[in-house]
Amino acid sequence: MFNYPNSGTCSRAVSFDITDGRVHNVRFDGGCSGNTQGIARLVEGMEVQDAIARMKGIRCGYKDTSCPDQLARALEKALKRI
Secondary structure (H helix, E strand, C coil): CCEECCCCCEEEEEEEEEEEEEEEEEEEEEHHHHHHHHHHHHHHCCHHHHHHHHHHHCCCCCCCCCHHHHHHHHHHHHHHHC
């Protein structure tokens, strides 16, 4: 299980597993419940690189980041540790 402290979003952190290059068990701590649950279900089983490519750079309103962008950043960091 990887844990990543979010920065610049309503959610405080995100955790997930990577198994055989795929994303599993995404859980956000805080944030907009419907949105974070939707993100988690959409990326379940997705290849890590595909998830990063789809979410990286998404902004939330005036913020420079978003919950999907934070997940993409967390996945990138996790890949460096594998």
